[in-house]
Amino acid sequence: MDFLLVSIIKMLIIAPALLATLAYIVWVERKVIAHVQLRVGPYFVGPHGLLQPIADAVKLLTKEDFIPSGVNHFFYWLAPWLGLMFAVTGIAVIPFGPVVEIFGVKTNLGLADLNIGLLWILGLAGMGVYGIALAGWSSNNKYALLGGLRSSAQMISYELPMALALAAPLLLSNSLNLREVVNTQEGFVFGFIPNWNLFTGFQIVGFVAYMICGFAETNRIPFDLPEAENELVAGFHSEYSSMKFAAFFMAEYCNMVIVCSVATALFLGGWHPIVPEAISPLVPTALFALFGVTLLYHGMNPGRPSDRKTFPVFGVIILAIAAIFMAPYIGPIVTPLFWFLGKVGFLLFFFIWVRATLPRFRYDQLMKIAWLFLFPVSLINLLLTAFGVTFLGK
Amino acid sequence: MDLVLFLTFAIIAVVCGLSMALQRHPVASALSLIGVMVSLAVLYVLLGAEFIAAAQLVVYSGAIMVLFIFVIMLLNAGAEKTTHKAGLAHFMGIPLLLLLLAVSTWVITKSTLAGKMVKFGAFSGGGPREVGWELFTRYVLPFEVTSILILIAIAGAVRLADRELD
Numbered sequence: 152m153d154f155l156l157v158s159i160i161k162m163l164i165i166a167p168a169l170l171a172t173l174a175y176i177v178w179v180e181r182k183v184i185a186h187v188q189l190r191v192g193p194y195f196v197g198p199h200g201l202l203q204p205i206a207d208a209v210k211l212l213t214k215e216d217f218i219p220s221g222v223n224h225f226f227y228w229l230a231p232w233l234g235l236m237f238a239v240t241g242i243a244v245i246p247f248g249p250v251v252e253i254f255g256v257k258t259n260l261g262l263a264d265l266n267i268g269l270l271w272i273l274g275l276a277g278m279g280v281y282g283i284a285l286a287g288w289s290s291n292n293k294y295a296l297l298g299g300l301r302s303s304a305q306m307i308s309y310e311l312p313m314a315l316a317l318a319a320p321l322l323l324s325n326s327l328n329l330r331e332v333v334n335t336q337e338g339f340v341f342g343f344i345p346n347w348n349l350f351t352g353f354q355i356v357g358f359v360a361y362m363i364c365g366f367a368e369t370n371r372i373p374f375d376l377p378e379a380e381n382e383l384v385a386g387f388h389s390e391y392s393s394m395k396f397a398a399f400f401m402a403e404y405c406n407m408v409i410v411c412s413v414a415t416a417l418f419l420g421g422w423h424p425i426v427p428e429a430i431s432p433l434v435p436t437a438l439f440a441l442f443g444v445t446l447l448y449h450g451m452n453p454g455r456p457s458d459r460k461t462f463p464v465f466g467v468i469i470l471a472i473a474a475i476f477m478a479p480y481i482g483p484i485v486t487p488l489f490w491f492l493g494k495v496g497f498l499l500f501f502f503i504w505v506r507a508t509l510p511r512f513r514y515d516q517l518m519k520i521a522w523l524f525l526f527p528v529s530l531i532n533l534l535l536t537a538f539g540v541t542f543l544g545k
Numbered sequence: 546m547d548l549v550l551f552l553t554f555a556i557i558a559v560v561c562g563l564s565m566a567l568q569r570h571p572v573a574s575a576l577s578l579i580g581v582m583v584s585l586a587v588l589y590v591l592l593g594a595e596f597i598a599a600a601q602l603v604v605y606s607g608a609i610m611v612l613f614i615f616v617i618m619l620l621n622a623g624a625e626k627t628t629h630k631a632g633l634a635h636f637m638g639i640p641l642l643l644l645l646l647a648v649s650t651w652v653i654t655k656s657t658l659a660g661k662m663v664k665f666g667a668f669s670g671g672g673p674r675e676v677g678w679e680l681f682t683r684y685v686l687p688f689e690v691t692s693i694l695i696l697i698a699i700a701g702a703v704r705l706a707d708r709e710l711d
Binding site: 226265266267270271273274275276277278280281284285287288296299300303304306307310327 | 572576579595596598599600602603606607608611612614615618619621672673
């Protein structure tokens with residue numbers, strides 16, 4: 152079929168899925184942090200607050216779009232959309248799964264198959280600074296300006312160790328194409344250790360360095376100095392409200408998704424399962440079946456009166472999802488997707504977990520970590536990997 | 546399709562270039578320059594030089610211009626004002642610009658072979674592997690000389706900053 156048509160169909164699937172994911176990551180984050188702090192989190196809009204993201208979206212859409220006096224109108228308007236655009240475009244080169252056949256059309260799961268995939272992501276990460284810097288500058292507010300300046304300095308500093316940490320797995324895979332990088336990580340060593348760059352490539356140091364840089368690049372705690380609320384109100388987006396504020400919010404979460412996807416593709420073997428290929432569809436089936444059966448059991452012995460109605464419904468839905476993984480045609484398509492999304496989901500959970508656990512660094516500490524610790528560590532890691540690839544082979 | 550994309554981004558590049566020169570505010574000028582660089586990256590992709598396009602994005606628009614914007618914001622530079630001393634630029638600016646255009650057109654037409662038009666998609670040696678190979682075999686001397694030049698520049702910058710701190 153026509154390349155253009157297939158691409159448009161894929162875009163129409165991936166774009167809404169990404170936006171829905173961004174909305175629900177916020178829900179998951181609030182829930183997880185609440186439970187870490189022994190609260191319940193969002194609870195009232197829908198069952199267990201499941202409709203909270205929709206309520207938030209309605210609230211943000213209908214809020215007054217307030218523009219303070221003295222702002223530079225054009226840049227004030229441009230900044231959030233610029234940031235969001237550079238954030239979401241990164242999803243284009245992420246490979247979600249292998250080449251599959253759907254309705255007789257062979258296609259790979261993922262939008263674009265660039266041979267400069269990783270450079271594209273790094274380029275966008277560099278461009279993403281403009282949204283934040285311009286927002287801080289055009290807001291006509293000293294706190295916003297300080298936040299924007301901090302953010303620019305932070306992102307410039309952390310891009311360097313990040314690129315160095317990413318270069319090591321590229322040496323192992325001998326390609327810049329994310330799909331090829333994932334393909335080289337197929338299989339097992341000694342029959343049980345997955346052939347991922349993290350394990351067989353000895354990239355644990357690189358992985359940790361990359362994840363630390365990822366926290367800084369996405370302005371997350373413990374590196375969220377650009378929006379340190381006890382020093383800078385809300386940093387670069389102090390003066391933004393309504394959908395413009397939502398755009399910054401979405402850009403931050405989208406950057407998180409991209410960082411985790413890149414880590415999955417480069418270090419964690421992409422869509423390749425952690426268990427041997429033969430039993431790989433059984434794992435999601437078993438997990439979902441267990442979940443569904445638990446729900447059914449609690450529906451039979453309800454703790455609250457309403458559980459008698461809701462739990463069996465959700466239990467049956469979850470059991471149906473479990474059955475999909477064993478289905479003849481759809482199974483081979485959704486199983487790699489499950490592994491990829493599962494790994495990305497775990498890393499996202501890790502981001503949230505860290506946010507609930509760690510306090511914020513001081514600004515000089517932030518810069519010291521980047522230049523005096525992460526930079527030399529990733530450089531040495533790259534050097535050792537280069538020696539290893541040269542003298543030992545992969 | 547190629548032609549439409551080329552014309553679109555060529556026009557954007559020219560408009561951004563003009564805007565860079567005509568804008569009074571430094572941030573607006575810098576952003577226009579970024580627009581030029583991104584459009585040029587798209588043109589590189591159209592010509593089949595993906596790696597150069599990505600390098601353009603990462604290095605020029607992603608790193609160098611961020612530093613420009615950073616410095617402009619840090620110094621909080623305001624809009625430019627014309628002064629009386631700009632008289633020379635008033636009289637000489639446009640003739641000098643025309644002279645530059647004429648010379649560069651002449652050089653370009655001389656240096657490219659006549660009758661050999663650039664075709665979209667005709668060139669396929671622009672991937673990272675090919676560029677890297679050329680860089681480390683045929684152009685290894687200019688490459689290393691440039692590296693040393695940058696190293697000297699870094700050392701000089703550190704030295705200057707060090708003296709300021711003392």
